[in-house]
Amino acid sequence: MRAKRFTLVDVFSTEAFRGNPVAVVHDAGGMSDQDMLGLARWTNLSETCFLxxxxxxxxxxxxxxxSTLREMPFAGHPTLGACHAWLAAGGAPRGEVVVQSCSVGLVQVRAGQSRLAFRAPPLLRAGPVEEPLLASILxxxxxxxxxxxxxxxxxNGAGWLALMLDDRARLLGLAPDLSGLHGVPIGLCAPWPGGDASFEVxxxxxxxxxxxxxxxxxxNAGLAxxxxxxxxxxPSFVIAQGTAIGRAGRIHVHSDGTEVWIGGACVTRVEGQLLL
Structure with missing residues (x-):
């Protein structure tokens, strides 16, 4: 039986258990693709990641x-959660920012006083959603x-498409039937006038x-x-997410005119060993 360091990180919220958890396996060498997918299905989280x-x-x-369905070329909260876990385990970047390699290429992550932020990768696909697909989503x-x-x-590598609504209350009240949209990543957003964030997602x-x-x-990187x-x-704004399911995610967006940075809090909630 092999033991590997294991961390569970709460991402995008400072409130305990109200962000998005991600599982991080350290020193994951020797694990096969099937091992990784099997563990992701066992943790039953949106993503499990491997350093x-x-x-x-x-x-x-x-x-x-x-994810529980497949390997993801890129995902944002695992990027931040894994970087947080790597730094907490003694990782030290060689430059001013941490540089992560993943299937979409190199992703920069920088640390601030209260949050980490990754440089949003470029969009791989943009433009209008095709009408037949949009009709199915509606x-x-x-x-x-x-x-x-x-x-x-x-x-930007995760396959997202986005719909913008005018009404935040309508957005929060949606209860979709996704049975005919297996594996299609769909984001919805609406402005939040007077809220503590500019948009709800x-x-x-x-x-x-x-x-x-x-x-x-x-x-949110693609939306931004x-x-x-x-x-x-x-250039700088906050996105709220998770409200409809009792979470309190806050995603911080900042554009310096050249790059777009997506940031949020990362808090370790579980540390231990994974036995394989």
């Missing part, structure tokens, strides 16, 4: 990320076409163990690039 030695001379470490969510202000692809993946994600870095490019958000 490995860097496979790129520019990186500090390599990260593999698995049916699943019980929405009318005139309730959707925009429908856009915001895919919900995220769904049909067929996943966690059909509604509590706080989603990759989706879109909102900023279209002039629908200021």
């Amino acid at each position: 490995l030695p860097a496979d790129d001379p520019a990186a500090d470490y390599r990260l593999r990320i698995f 049916t699943a969510f019980g929405l009318h076409r005139d309730e959707v202000r925009h429908a856009r692809w915001v895919d 919900r995220a769904f993946i049909g067929g996943d163990a966690v059909p509604e994600d509590p706080a989603t870095g990759s989706l 690039r879109w909102l900023l490019a279209e002039g629908m958000a200021p």
Whole structure:
């Protein structure tokens, strides 16, 4: 039996158990793809991730990320949670920022006084959502076409598409039937005038163990690039997520004019050994 260091990190909230948990396996060498997918299905979290030695001379470490359905090329809250766990275990970056290698390439993560932030990767797919797919989504969510202000692809490696609604209360009241949208990552957002965040977001993946994600870095990174490019958000703003399911995710977005950074709190909740 092999023992590996194991960390469970709460990401995107300072309130205990109200962010998005991610499992991190340290020194995951020797684990097969099936081992990793099997563990991800066993933890039953939105993602489980695995720290490995860097496979790129520019990186500090390599990260593999698995949902209960498949390996993910990129995901935001695992990126922050894994970086937090790596630093807490004694990891030291060679430069001013941590450089993570994953399937979408190199991702920079920088540490501030109260949160970590990753540089949002570029969109791999943008533009309008195809009408047949949009029609299926509207049916699943019980929405009318005139309730959707925009429908856009915001895919940065995780496959996300996004719908923007005008009404936050309508967004929070949605109870979708995702049975016909297996594996399709769908984000919905609405402005929140007068709230402690500029936008409210919900995220769904049909067929996943966690059909509604509590706080989603990759989706919000894609949304941020879109909102900023279209002039629908200021250079710095906050996104709320998880409200509808009793969470309190807060995702901090900052654009320095060149890059977009997606940040949030990371708090270790469980440390121990994983026995294989």
